[in-house]
Amino acid sequence: MKTKTISKLYRTEQRYAYLFVAAPVIGFFLFAFVPLMYSVYGAFTNWNGLGQMKFIGFENFVNLFKDEYFYKSMYNTLFMMIGIPIGIVLALLLALALNRGIFGTNTFRVIYYIPVISSIAAVSILWQWAYNGDYGLVNQFLALIGIDGPNWLQNTDTVKPALILMAIWKGLGYTMLLYLAALQSVPKSFYEAAKLDGANAWQSFLHITLPMVKPVTFFIIVTNIIGGAQIFTEINVMTPTGGPEYSSASAVFYIWQKSFGNFQLGYASAMALVLGLFIFIVTLLQFRMNEKSSFDLD
Amino acid sequence: MNRKSKKMFALTMSALMTTSLALAGCSSDEAGADGKVELTFMFRGNPEELKAYQATVKRFEEANKDVKVTMVQTAPDQYDTKLKSAIAGRKIPDVFFYNPAQVKAYVNSGVLLDITEAVENSEDVKLDDIWEKGVDKYRFDGKTLGEGAIYGLPKDLGPFALGYNKTMFEEAGVPLPDKDKPYTWDEFVDVAKQLTKDTNGDGKMDQYGTGFNVNWALQPFVWSNGADWINEDGTKVTIDDPKFIEALQFFVDQQLKHGITPSIGETQTLDTYQRWLKGQLAFFPVGPWDMAAFKEQLKFEYDLLPWPAGSTGKASGWVGSLGIGVGSTTKHKEKAAELAMYLSADQEGQQALVDAQVQLPNSMEIAETWAADTSIQPENKQEFLDLINDYGRGFPAEKTYTAEWYDEFFKNIQPVLDGKTSVEDYVKTAQPKMQKLLDAAIEQEKQAN
Numbered sequence: 148m149k150t151k152t153i154s155k156l157y158r159t160e161q162r163y164a165y166l167f168v169a170a171p172v173i174g175f176f177l178f179a180f181v182p183l184m185y186s187v188y189g190a191f192t193n194w195n196g197l198g199q200m201k202f203i204g205f206e207n208f209v210n211l212f213k214d215e216y217f218y219k220s221m222y223n224t225l226f227m228m229i230g231i232p233i234g235i236v237l238a239l240l241l242a243l244a245l246n247r248g249i250f251g252t253n254t255f256r257v258i259y260y261i262p263v264i265s266s267i268a269a270v271s272i273l274w275q276w277a278y279n280g281d282y283g284l285v286n287q288f289l290a291l292i293g294i295d296g297p298n299w300l301q302n303t304d305t306v307k308p309a310l311i312l313m314a315i316w317k318g319l320g321y322t323m324l325l326y327l328a329a330l331q332s333v334p335k336s337f338y339e340a341a342k343l344d345g346a347n348a349w350q351s352f353l354h355i356t357l358p359m360v361k362p363v364t365f366f367i368i369v370t371n372i373i374g375g376a377q378i379f380t381e382i383n384v385m386t387p388t389g390g391p392e393y394s395s396a397s398a399v400f401y402i403w404q405k406s407f408g409n410f411q412l413g414y415a416s417a418m419a420l421v422l423g424l425f426i427f428i429v430t431l432l433q434f435r436m437n438e439k440s441s442f443d444l445d
Numbered sequence: 446m447n448r449k450s451k452k453m454f455a456l457t458m459s460a461l462m463t464t465s466l467a468l469a470g471c472s473s474d475e476a477g478a479d480g481k482v483e484l485t486f487m488f489r490g491n492p493e494e495l496k497a498y499q500a501t502v503k504r505f506e507e508a509n510k511d512v513k514v515t516m517v518q519t520a521p522d523q524y525d526t527k528l529k530s531a532i533a534g535r536k537i538p539d540v541f542f543y544n545p546a547q548v549k550a551y552v553n554s555g556v557l558l559d560i561t562e563a564v565e566n567s568e569d570v571k572l573d574d575i576w577e578k579g580v581d582k583y584r585f586d587g588k589t590l591g592e593g594a595i596y597g598l599p600k601d602l603g604p605f606a607l608g609y610n611k612t613m614f615e616e617a618g619v620p621l622p623d624k625d626k627p628y629t630w631d632e633f634v635d636v637a638k639q640l641t642k643d644t645n646g647d648g649k650m651d652q653y654g655t656g657f658n659v660n661w662a663l664q665p666f667v668w669s670n671g672a673d674w675i676n677e678d679g680t681k682v683t684i685d686d687p688k689f690i691e692a693l694q695f696f697v698d699q700q701l702k703h704g705i706t707p708s709i710g711e712t713q714t715l716d717t718y719q720r721w722l723k724g725q726l727a728f729f730p731v732g733p734w735d736m737a738a739f740k741e742q743l744k745f746e747y748d749l750l751p752w753p754a755g756s757t758g759k760a761s762g763w764v765g766s767l768g769i770g771v772g773s774t775t776k777h778k779e780k781a782a783e784l785a786m787y788l789s790a791d792q793e794g795q796q797a798l799v800d801a802q803v804q805l806p807n808s809m810e811i812a813e814t815w816a817a818d819t820s821i822q823p824e825n826k827q828e829f830l831d832l833i834n835d836y837g838r839g840f841p842a843e844k845t846y847t848a849e850w851y852d853e854f855f856k857n858i859q860p861v862l863d864g865k866t867s868v869e870d871y872v873k874t875a876q877p878k879m880q881k882l883l884d885a886a887i888e889q890e891k892q893a894n
Binding site: 193195196197198201281282301303383384387388389391392393403406407408409410411412 | 525529530532553556847848849852855856860886892893
């Protein structure tokens, strides 16, 4: 681009390039940006999804911060994120195991990846059956080792752990695959050097493996938190009323109920806006923290 | 920006605008290129229902050669979301199923078309022959539900009756219930106690009187005790009425005091439903939509009886419904109304649905013949018709703008059923919360007008 004369071929190619770039840009503009702005405006109205929108200022937000179910659903959402660190540790352990080239590696990879590509709605129905108090697989299994399992999805104490367990199972394969790729890109020479220096397995894991996969860990944490904040489908399928005493209702579930159940799209938009800002701030903080603690190898 | 990128920007913008124009183009729904009237019909149902409705639509197309119906069908649990998105986007289907609880909201916001004239002048639909209560659910004059213009016809009516395991009664030597005289609550508990037992002698109960789900079975007890969730004009939540408390207490006591239901750990609906299928429960609610499954799966005989009666001495119960409405934005008002009427009242279509045993006939004439047909189990199908004609009611939230206040009642009720919270304490804390939501719904309705 520095030369003044640009070849004709280059120019045509450039034009085509712009066209290709235009497709996703237009797509984003039409299907993400415009609806987003519309919903931001909606948050300041009493829109019921059927009729006119009337501007009411911050009324929705004032009501929102007095709404006990909003806090409850936010709490539930945060609570269910406990599954994220557990999932990451498990996935890393699995990836380490599979990376050693043990017998049947490929089979295991497939087994762990199947939940990832399965439809979340179908998987939720399966788990709903598995969690059934009387006939569920989970309790049948527990009965084998002499434990009388609870009615998982109907009990305030067990419904969230049950959903967390399922989320971990569902996400494990994806996280594991990312870690596998990261592990395979760690130069073998590092380990050799460490060995020569007398490092044991734990030391080389702590000082070579972990730092080397850190970018992947960061990516996983960020995407999982964004995804976790938007958990909805499994809750809608497995506990259609939001669970016993609303104890499994997530923020998105509450938003959905308000908008499509009770004609309060304005209020729901306000809630979505708050949730969106929350995700944005958390992600921003993560990037800041990551910058502080990151280092360059070279 | 240099000149080139300016040009590209212009190009991009024009591409963008063309795309949005093209998209907008898709939405206009003039008569198709071949001069046919095109209608969209959005509906839901289980696989058997969907099949039956597809066949009915096919027949409608054959009878009206100039009409082409595009069917949009979804699973029941996604239907409301889809319909509401369509409405919010002002892409109202020409003909669609909707819940009677939404009549007010939809009429106020101009979503539904007034089809009174079409229905009254129709030759095919005999208004006198469709359940009056069914049509009334879709009447609204702007103030009172059940009066004025017709904004839809019932797809069906769903009376929720009480069933009993006849075989179990006979084996235990317990006299069969009278189909015309409801049990009192005490009698009900008595009979249920006689039938709650350990049949195989392993020291654990394996046969119970009943096992009701509070969401669907509390209403008959509350109503027959002379109480309700809401007052007559729909402005006040009345769950702190002593009559209401008494009914809820009786419901809770079935498990906690009388022990006529499976224990706390086993009360999930699915489980009591499974237990009923296995023949372990003496009493269980039965809707017309259950008949196909029960015919196939029950290894015992069952029949219907009136719900036990509280202090009013009269049985009660709910009658659900789903409506077929016409969208106000339709380009073909007459044809759309015709399709709606055809779906609701077409004799052949009704017969197909009845044969599939997924719903009651909308035609009173067919219904009566059907009820008298002793070859179809249960024998006392008249109970369904009595619920519709005589003692059944709609859900409390049908007369309010939204159901949020009503849902609130059930959201936190589990501790009451488990005996961890007393009934009095519960209604005391729940009433103000529900009242607040009801007030908000009333306010919302005013603003929408």
